[in-house]
Amino acid sequence: MVSLVSRLKPLIAAACLALLAIPAAASAQSQKVLKFIPQADLRILDPISTTAYITRNHGYMVYDTLFAMDEKFQVRPQMVDKHEISKDQLTYTFTLRDGLKFHDGQPVRSADCIASIERWAKRDALGQKLAESTDAWTAVNDKTFRLKLKKPFPLTLEGLAKPSSNVPFIMPERIAKTDAFKNIEDPVGSGPFKFVKAEWVPGNKVVYVKNTDYVPRKEPPSWASGGKVVKVDRVEWIYIPDSATAAAAINAGEADWWEQMPPDLIPLLAKNKQVTVKNIDPLGSMGLLRFNFLHPPFNNPKMRQALLYALNQQDYVIGIAGDPKNGHPCYSYFTCGTPLSNEISADPLKGKRDMEKAKQLIKESGYKGERIVIIDATDQPIVHSQSLLTLEMLKKLGLNAEVQAGDWGTLITRRAVKETPDKGGWNIFHTWLVGPDMVNPAVNFPIRGTGDKAWFGWPTDNRLEELREAWFNSTDVNSSKKAASAVQQRAFEFVPFIPTGQFILPTAYRSNISGVIIAPMSLLWNVEKK
Amino acid sequence: MLAYIIRRLFSTLVVMTVVAFVVFSLLYLTPGDPAAVIAGDAATTDDIARIRANLGLDEPFLVRFGTWAWGLLHGDLGTSIFTKLAVTHLIAQRVEPTVALTLCTLLVAVAVAVPLGVIAAAKAGTWIDRGVMAFSVLGFSVPVFVLAYILILTFSIELDWLPVQGYHNLSDGVWEWLRHLILPSLALGTVYMALIARITRATMLDVLSQDYVRTAQAKGLAPSSVLIGHALKNAAVPIMTIVGIGIALLISGAIVTETVFAIPGIGRLTVDAILRRDYPIIQGVILIFSAAYVLVNLAVDLSYMFFDPRIRY
Numbered sequence: 001m002v003s004l005v006s007r008l009k010p011l012i013a014a015a016c017l018a019l020l021a022i023p024a025a026a027s028a029q030s031q032k033v034l035k036f037i038p039q040a041d042l043r044i045l046d047p048i049s050t051t052a053y054i055t056r057n058h059g060y061m062v063y064d065t066l067f068a069m070d071e072k073f074q075v076r077p078q079m080v081d082k083h084e085i086s087k088d089q090l091t092y093t094f095t096l097r098d099g100l101k102f103h104d105g106q107p108v109r110s111a112d113c114i115a116s117i118e119r120w121a122k123r124d125a126l127g128q129k130l131a132e133s134t135d136a137w138t139a140v141n142d143k144t145f146r147l148k149l150k151k152p153f154p155l156t157l158e159g160l161a162k163p164s165s166n167v168p169f170i171m172p173e174r175i176a177k178t179d180a181f182k183n184i185e186d187p188v189g190s191g192p193f194k195f196v197k198a199e200w201v202p203g204n205k206v207v208y209v210k211n212t213d214y215v216p217r218k219e220p221p222s223w224a225s226g227g228k229v230v231k232v233d234r235v236e237w238i239y240i241p242d243s244a245t246a247a248a249a250i251n252a253g254e255a256d257w258w259e260q261m262p263p264d265l266i267p268l269l270a271k272n273k274q275v276t277v278k279n280i281d282p283l284g285s286m287g288l289l290r291f292n293f294l295h296p297p298f299n300n301p302k303m304r305q306a307l308l309y310a311l312n313q314q315d316y317v318i319g320i321a322g323d324p325k326n327g328h329p330c331y332s333y334f335t336c337g338t339p340l341s342n343e344i345s346a347d348p349l350k351g352k353r354d355m356e357k358a359k360q361l362i363k364e365s366g367y368k369g370e371r372i373v374i375i376d377a378t379d380q381p382i383v384h385s386q387s388l389l390t391l392e393m394l395k396k397l398g399l400n401a402e403v404q405a406g407d408w409g410t411l412i413t414r415r416a417v418k419e420t421p422d423k424g425g426w427n428i429f430h431t432w433l434v435g436p437d438m439v440n441p442a443v444n445f446p447i448r449g450t451g452d453k454a455w456f457g458w459p460t461d462n463r464l465e466e467l468r469e470a471w472f473n474s475t476d477v478n479s480s481k482k483a484a485s486a487v488q489q490r491a492f493e494f495v496p497f498i499p500t501g502q503f504i505l506p507t508a509y510r511s512n513i514s515g516v517i518i519a520p521m522s523l524l525w526n527v528e529k530k
Numbered sequence: 531m532l533a534y535i536i537r538r539l540f541s542t543l544v545v546m547t548v549v550a551f552v553v554f555s556l557l558y559l560t561p562g563d564p565a566a567v568i569a570g571d572a573a574t575t576d577d578i579a580r581i582r583a584n585l586g587l588d589e590p591f592l593v594r595f596g597t598w599a600w601g602l603l604h605g606d607l608g609t610s611i612f613t614k615l616a617v618t619h620l621i622a623q624r625v626e627p628t629v630a631l632t633l634c635t636l637l638v639a640v641a642v643a644v645p646l647g648v649i650a651a652a653k654a655g656t657w658i659d660r661g662v663m664a665f666s667v668l669g670f671s672v673p674v675f676v677l678a679y680i681l682i683l684t685f686s687i688e689l690d691w692l693p694v695q696g697y698h699n700l701s702d703g704v705w706e707w708l709r710h711l712i713l714p715s716l717a718l719g720t721v722y723m724a725l726i727a728r729i730t731r732a733t734m735l736d737v738l739s740q741d742y743v744r745t746a747q748a749k750g751l752a753p754s755s756v757l758i759g760h761a762l763k764n765a766a767v768p769i770m771t772i773v774g775i776g777i778a779l780l781i782s783g784a785i786v787t788e789t790v791f792a793i794p795g796i797g798r799l800t801v802d803a804i805l806r807r808d809y810p811i812i813q814g815v816i817l818i819f820s821a822a823y824v825l826v827n828l829a830v831d832l833s834y835m836f837f838d839p840r841i842r843y
Contacts, residue, residue, distance in 0.1 A: 041802065043612040043613055044568060044613075045613075049581075050568055050569060050570040051571055051572040052570045123577075125572075165570065181577070181581050181584050183612075183614055201623050202802075203802045204792070204798075205794070238792070240695055241798070242790050244679060244790075245682070245694060245792055248683075248686060248694040248695070249694045249792075252686055252690065252694050254695065406561075407805055408805070409562045409805050410562055412563075412567060413807075414561065416563070416566060416578055431571055433571070433572075453576065454574070458575075
């Protein structure tokens with residue numbers, strides 16, 4: 001028996017070793033791995049063909065930009081070393097920094113930058129505006145290229161430094177030549193991280209490794225500008241769909257950083273001294289109520305104005321963010337806390353709610369009791385809470401309203417339907433936009449009044465468009481503010497949508513994490529893990 | 531028997547063809563547009579229309595079905611509309627976690643439930659029997675996600691014994707693999723334990739009242755020998771049937787468990803694809819599911835011959 005045991009000893013030892021072995025992880029032990037729980041699952045790798053914020057954040061990992069905006073809303077060069085603007089404001093000459101290389105080892109050339117900007121300009125609203133003024137982009141040599149304008153476009157550099165979707169990321173020319181309406185499949189950039197496609201498990205994990213060839217700028221980081229110094233070897237985005245599990249993973253130390261947490265879980269994590277719960281997004285997000293202008297009753301401005309008097313932003317902020325500390329009313333069509341935000345003409349939306357005035361406007365509109373359909377997405381808490389509050393408000397006003405609930409996939413399909421509500425159309429839907437997407441009339445797409453070409457709801461208002469155009473022509477800060485105020489004044493008359501408040505979904509990270517950048521998007525450079 | 535197996539395998543092909551056509555038709559009629567999801571919140575109606583055209587989603591039904599069916603005949607399940615990865619690759623990534631979770635759950639469920647059911651039958655009417663039945667009722671009644679949170683809170687947060695979430699491949703080491711499966715298997719297995727324990731008890735009670743059992747007892751055989759050697763073997767066919775149904779249900783029914791424990795399995799792949807209207811993935815996964823259902827049923831039918839020699843095909 002003893003001899004049998006002694007004979008089996010090596011086998012038992014081997015079995016024990018196999019049981020305890022973690023071979024694949026062994027090499028990763030010495031590496032610094034940042035485990036990050038993102039706000040959503042990364043499905044699309046192309047930051048130009050979609051405006052999804054998760055893809056924008058992926059873009060910041062993999063790509064770099066010619067310019068970037070800092071925390072003071074100033075445009076700073078990023079890939080560009082120096083640039084010159086001709087006296088007539090018609091010619092911009094850009095020279096790239098030394099040492100810029102794509103992840104495939106190829107140098108970044110002028111041709112790459114031109115192809116990337118041209119592709120971006122086919123999809124982005126500000127890019128399209130720049131393209132309208134563009135005469136030609138030409139490569140002077142591999143490091144220098146030139147933009148010739150047909151007429152001055154004061155927002156040229158702001159466009160190239162646009163911080164949120166769509167961000168003008170620079171890709172290799174061979175990839176940037178892809179149709180702007182087709183997704184690219186090869187995420188090769190020149191940014192501070194490299195995407196590891198072999199380890200990508202959609203719905204579960206995205207892996208990035210440090211780009212050791214990246215040459216960061218010398219300036220300190222400020223939003224997406226400045227030095228992008230990577231202080232970890234590897235970043236793993238672990239998508240955890242269930243928020244209670246994500247909270248447990250942070251509490252247990254299985255993840256280092258949770259990008260965006262629902263407000264109801266804040267008390268749970270705040271109790272853990274190893275976890276910091278913080279608002280790191282200076283601009284937050286803006287909720288909005290969108291009307292359908294094609295059908296009664298909201299094709300009548302008096303009906304839209306009536307809701308301005310009834311809607312209580314404080315209710316919406318609490319409905320979305322849970323705690324007044326995580327949001328506040330914002331009586332502006334431009335993100336509060338940014339240079340163009342103001343409260344001009346905002347009186348109907350501010351102060352004590354005036355239900356009687358709202359009812360009077362409804363009466364004047366000639367409302368005939370038409371059914372009002374609010375399309376809702378119950379899988380999106382921010383949309384769902386707003387929809388329920390709006391239903392309650394409309395019922396208090398004596399309107400014949402109902403919520404038709406579905407999922408987000410159904411809502412975004414249905415809102416494109418132009419038919420009447422009884423034939424699959426709609427009257428109201430809710431969504432939200434991040435702060436940078438509403439900072440000025442150029443990027444604030446729901447404010448547009450271009451009819452069929454406008455965002456869902458399809459409002460037509462030539463006056464609003466004229467005022468927007470006038471804003472583009474403003475040449476200094478004061479005239480820009482004045483022109484934006486005029487846009488807002490008209491918006492409160494026409495009511496293309498109603499802002500429902502500004503809110504911030506806080507982030508949570510473990511105490512061994514430092515260097516988190518305060519910015520309106522999650523940026524993972526400069527982050528250190530001890 | 532060989533002819534029977536060939537007939538059943540042939541019927542699998544027929545089932546899959548019908549499933550393929552029905553699923554494709556249902557998806558065609560379901561509201562939702564992947565082009566709208568791809569375009570994002572800021573897109574206009576024109577943007578969505580151009581993306582639809584690029585994806586070929588504006589083609590007539592028969593053209594789209596024909597293209598897909600032709601690919602299928604060549605072993606190509608298509609490409610995800612969103613990730614641009616092959617559906618076969620995406621399914622292959624997810625098979626191991628789902629199969630591992632299913633097997634571990636069944637192992638736990640059968641290993642606990644069959645002895646419990648046998649003991650409850652043997653001790654019918656006693657507090658042991660009532661205790662087992664109370665456990666069964668509880669197992670049925672507590673939703674999987676509630677049990678999952680209780681297990682996470684106890685074993686991961688308070689005791690710090692097991693991980694909260696995630697999955698590690700077997701190639702990462704047996705222990706690493708196993709420790710990520712213990713809590714999900716317990717959470718998911720409890721309802722199956724309850725089901726199998728109840729069926730085992732009921733079947734055993736029926737068998738224990740048979741004459742041949744009384745004869746075996748009269749012969750002076752040990753109680754354990756009567757229970758396991760005579761009664762349980764004869765009660766095995768209904769138990770196997772329920773285990774077979776369990777396997778089939780588990781393949782698709784692990785969605786909640788996979789979501790709570792963030793396990794990248796087939797269930798979550800399906801739900802994510804449905805939410806985004808990623809048609810090629812939905813079609814591919816349902817085809818695989820239907821094949822798995824038919825094959826599991828075939829395996830269960832064949833296993834009857836092992837437990838009951840009277841059964842022959």
